[in-house]
Amino acid sequence: MKLSVQLAPKNKRGLILSNPVIAASGTFGYGTEYEHPFDIQSLGAIVCKGTTLEPRDGNPQPRIAETSNGVLNSIGLQNIGVRSLIREKAPIWSKWKVPVIVNIAGSSDEEYVQIARELDGVTGISGIELNISCPNVKAGGMEFGADPISAGRITSAVRRVSSLPLWVKLTPNTGDIVSIAHSVSESGADALVLTNTLKAMAIDIKTRRPLLGNVTGGLSGPALKPVSLRMVYEVAGEIQDVPIIGVGGIMTAEDALEFIMAGASAVQVGTANLINPGAPIEVIQGIRDYLQKEKIDDIKDLVGIARR
Numbered sequence: 001m002k003l004s005v006q007l008a009p010k011n012k013r014g015l016i017l018s019n020p021v022i023a024a025s026g027t028f029g030y031g032t033e034y035e036h037p038f039d040i041q042s043l044g045a046i047v048c049k050g051t052t053l054e055p056r057d058g059n060p061q062p063r064i065a066e067t068s069n070g071v072l073n074s075i076g077l078q079n080i081g082v083r084s085l086i087r088e089k090a091p092i093w094s095k096w097k098v099p100v101i102v103n104i105a106g107s108s109d110e111e112y113v114q115i116a117r118e119l120d121g122v123t124g125i126s127g128i129e130l131n132i133s134c135p136n137v138k139a140g141g142m143e144f145g146a147d148p149i150s151a152g153r154i155t156s157a158v159r160r161v162s163s164l165p166l167w168v169k170l171t172p173n174t175g176d177i178v179s180i181a182h183s184v185s186e187s188g189a190d191a192l193v194l195t196n197t198l199k200a201m202a203i204d205i206k207t208r209r210p211l212l213g214n215v216t217g218g219l220s221g222p223a224l225k226p227v228s229l230r231m232v233y234e235v236a237g238e239i240q241d242v243p244i245i246g247v248g249g250i251m252t253a254e255d256a257l258e259f260i261m262a263g264a265s266a267v268q269v270g271t272a273n274l275i276n277p278g279a280p281i282e283v284i285q286g287i288r289d290y291l292q293k294e295k296i297d298d299i300k301d302l303v304g305i306a307r308r
């Protein structure tokens with residue numbers, strides 16, 4: 001049975017994953033936190049926490065709230081900064097079998113470019129995931145990713161300074177995901193990641209105040225799934241030469257298979273990790289079981305099958 005997938009087919013280096021299940025940014029730390037309780041080397045890849053040029057403390061507490069069928073978060077990119085990541089984390093990753101992708105975020109084009117420059121050529125880093133879709137920061141983030149022109153501009157600027165496989169993570173907070181996906185693909189993205197969280201909020205009726213310290217946050221988990229799935233389906237209908245990575249509310253192998261049938265070559269598991277960090281490994285096993293039961297030899301045969 002063949003589970004491996006190529007997630008940067010146009011890139012000289014390429015990026016082959018042993019299977020299509022990836023731990024999503026912000027929900028799996030730097031991977032190091034889960035190294036011992038779980039067999040993380042059997043994952044397709046790990047995307048680390050969103051990384052900025054300088055370390056960030058993130059947003060005021062509370063930063064996480066539960067809603068029906070989903071989670072709201074407004075972490076605000078708390079992270080150790082790219083230089084500490086290169087010094088402390090990359091040497092550990094360089095000894096791993098599982099590829100680690102660094103999710104990067106910035107407040108300006110220059111900041112994205114500078115981070116990408118610093119990461120280029122560092123052993124232990126297999127690719128960049130360009131986060132132009134964070135709903136929880138004042139400057140940058142989602143603003144860049146919700147407009148096809150700025151999304152394309154940042155993608156090409158990073159493309160110019162980095163030879164690493166480049167995934168671009170898009171926001172669902174837009175009425176026209178297809179135009180954004182086109183612009184980013186034409187600007188040199190090696191894969192499209194669909195999607196980040198939906199901007200949302202909740203109010204505590206006892207205190208009569210918003211539940212999150214930052215007022216709004218990003219909605220993830222099962223409530224997000226039908227939205228992300230629809231976006232994967234729409235983009236897959238328009239763009240065939242750049243692989244799509246589906247993310248949003250994947251809790252089980254069945255959820256992952258829906259994304260693959262909609263047109264995703266691979267999937268990311270996020271919120272499920274907050275409940276059970278073994279979830280992505282269970283998703284891989286569930287996909288394997290499904291292929292075996294259905295007598296399908298290659299996962300590729302399922303990609304986009306719901307469209308045909």
Ligand SMILES: Cc1cc2nc3c(=O)[nH]c(=O)nc-3n(C[C@H](O)[C@H](O)[C@H](O)COP(=O)(O)O)c2cc1C
Pocket residue numbers: 024025026027049050051071073075077103131134169195196197219220221222224247248249250268269270271272
């Ligand atoms: C607590 C938390 C932190 C997150 N941090 C990041 C981040 O730093 N960068 C990023 O691109 N996405 C971040 N995300 C978004 C996830 O990677 C994922 O795109 C989103 O949660 C949808 O998938 P899910 O429903 O499986 O969680 C975060 C999500 C959560 C719940």
